[in-house]
Amino acid sequence: xxxxxxxxxxxxxxxxxxxxxxxxxxxxxxxxxxxxxxxxxxxxxxxxxxxxxxxxxxxxxxxxxxxxxxxxxxxxxx
Numbered sequence: 001x002x003x004x005x006x007x008x009x010x011x012x013x014x015x016x017x018x019x020x021x022x023x024x025x026x027x028x029x030x031x032x033x034x035x036x037x038x039x040x041x042x043x044x045x046x047x048x049x050x051x052x053x054x055x056x057x058x059x060x061x062x063x064x065x066x067x068x069x070x071x072x073x074x075x076x077x078x
Contacts, residue, residue: 005043011059012054014051016049021040024052025037035055035058039051
């Protein structure tokens with residue numbers, strides 16, 4: 001089954017490896033989120049090759065759990 005990010009109803013974040021997905025899951029759990037990694041399909045991106053798909057009580061498809069590089073750069077300039 002082809003992964004279609006625009007149709008995904010679960011929370012997802014891209015990563016370079018499956019191991020990164022597991023590390024992300026552990027980070028979420030340490031934050032107290034009730035979330036679990038349920039799938040790791042490949043993407044067509046040459047760098048962010050894996051989609052880490054999460055489900056659970058705290059999984060939110062609209063979640064923005066990570067700040068973009070641009071947001072981090074703006075904060076460091078202040």
